[in-house]
Amino acid sequence: MPHSNARTVAASHADSQQDDARMFDLAPVSLWLEDYSGVKQLLEEWRGAGVTSLREYLEEDLERVSACSSRIRVIKVNRKTLSLFEAGSLTELIAGLDRIFRADMLKTHIDELVQLWNGELQFGSNTVNYTLSGKRLDIQLKGSVLPGHEEQWDRVLVAIEDVTERETARRELAVSEAYARGLFEHSPVSLWVEDFSAVKQLLEDVRRQGIKDFRTFTDVHPEFIARCLSEIRVIDVNRHTLELFGAPDKKTLLANLGDVLREEMQESFREQLIDLWHGRVFQQREVVNYSLSGDELHLHLQFSVLPGYEDDWSQIQVALTDITARKRAEAYLEYLGKHDVLTKLYNRSFYVDELNRLERKGPFPVTVIIIDLNGLKAANDQLGHAAGDALLRRAGEVLGKAVDRPACAARIGGDEFALLLPGTEERDAKLVLESIENLLEVNNQFYTGLPLHFSMGLATSEQGERMEAVVKRADLRMYEAKRAYYKAMKAEGEG
Incomplete structure (x- = not known):
């Protein structure tokens, strides 16, 4: 009977090993089993030679990073790895490692090495690899020294997740945002992004009071117009706005809005509120503002609630075109x-x-x-x-x-x-x-x-x-x- 139990345990262990191997091979992410013992030996040599900051030491000469990379030995990879990197076999994959790991990943490899240098047995990074055909892969890498191999680092499991689609979308979004920001900043007209959510709330409060005729309401309560005006929050302005109003920077302009929007603007703002009351979220009108030096500015104002913000008016765009010269010419002709x-x-x-x-x-x-x-x-x-x-x-x-x-x-x-x-x-x-x-x-x-x-x-x-x-x-x-x-x-x- 003891011999029978031993055979059962051995068979069970063999089955478990086979299951582990199958799970490794069929895992839906790229898995690499690697030997980092050569890397550990090199790091210990450097430490013994008096290196205290590995990051500074590696950044001084990236060839030292390459020396570390060359000490890594690939033991095996799974099927997902071969398909991801377009390799027919492990031998083909290893033969093409210099095409997979190019110079542009050396700097991120420094982060992984520094984590190991600092005694961490798990490391990770976001970097770039390439398939054997040269296609770029954005990857998220996570590595772990397997239990029982902490002394030698001779068994390290590395998981690579292909995040190319996500990173491409992120880069495209960044480019799109930079393009939109460029259009905003360099627009030849003055652009303001404002938050009218508090104004909307005030109008809704008045409506809930049963007010039907908003024009008459503002005749009786002119202070309501001033209150709405004070509740507008300016989120951003572009460069042309600073030039138009003679402001050295956004902080100075926003701190002196009282000089820009004087009391005589309240009548035109009242008409703007009446339009909003009646649901007109795109408006055009001529207004008068003042530069910080006190010069009168005649402006053509275009007001629009940005798409997606119709429910709360938290994103409003105001475009101001300077028509002062035209107005002066019209006045002179008159x-x-x-x-x-x-x-x-x-x-x-x-x-x-x-x-x-x-x-x-x-x-x-x-x-x-x-x-x-x-x-x-x-x-x-x-x-x-x-x-x-x-x-x-x-x-x-x-x-x-x-x-x-x-x-x-x-x-x-x-x-x-x-x-x-x-x-x-x-x-x-x-x-x-x-x-x-x-x-x-x-x-x-x-x-x-x-x-x-x-x-x-x-x-x-x-x-x-x-x-x-x-x-x-x-x-x-x-x-x-x-x-x-x-x-x-x-x-x-x-x-």
Whole structure:
């Protein structure tokens, strides 16, 4: 019986060994059984020679890493290993190890060796191998000195997992993220990524209160707009944003947002909130911001909730295009359409439109003062048009200071001007005439050369009177004043 039990134990042990061999060979990952005893011997020699930091020692000369690698002896591999590395047999695999383990894995091999040097019996790394046909393999390697072989390291089991697909996807994602980041950073427009989640919560709170008319709600509670504005969190801005707003860096810009987004922006932000209230998550509008140096910036704003964030608005993109130059050009063109370039007063076109408007809407009475610049023709003939233009500019200075809105001063001809004074009685209009005379006196004291002198006629509208008739009466009185001026000049010359 004892002999029978011994045979049973031996048979059981043999079966177990066969099972282990089958499991090794059929494992779904690449397995290598290797002998690291030569590596251990080399490391001990270096330690005995006074090496204290293996990492520094190996990094000084990568040939030392190669010396370690050459000491590793492959005992056996499983089927998965042969298929993974495209080898027909263990012999073919070993013969091609120099193609499998290339120079670019030496640095990661240092990590494995340092772990063994530090007394760890398990090691791992993420590295690159190659199949015998040259195809790149990203692998995750884990090694372990088998129990009972801790002294010699003559049996080390290495498991290699092919993570090429995962690493390729990771690299592609990194490239994609770098590309997207590059587009964001180098965009020729100002880009902001903002978190509007707190704003969304505030709007939902208002909706839960039963509010239907959000515009009326903001009329009654303007402080709600300021609160929403204060709840916006800026996540990121690009380089062009810093350039546009004159900020040296993101920290400075974000610390001074109060200077950029001033109170007058609240009305446009209110319209933005109203659009969001009605579900419009893509918006365009023109807004005014300010640079950190205080310059006014006219901007075209495009606001959009980024895809995937429609439920919480935690990722908002705002694109700002600088339209300041265009706005200035439009304003200048509008100015030119209504003003005389030389005198800076309104032009005849504006004067005619304003006269028609006053006839329709008032306020009445309307007083008209027609003014003629005396001596312009003589100045042009005797001294040239530059002298005449100087007189016209001075006339513009005087008349521009004589009235304030809603009254207006216009140049309606070569040397002819008109003042329109809505809601002004004749006695008040005569005070304007006195003011002009005083301004003329000051102007003539300030400027040397030709004196500035006006002939002026005044008329105030009567009930039901057409403005055309009022202008005609003022014009006649101006000519009376002009005749009197030249008569006086002639008498003075004869005297």
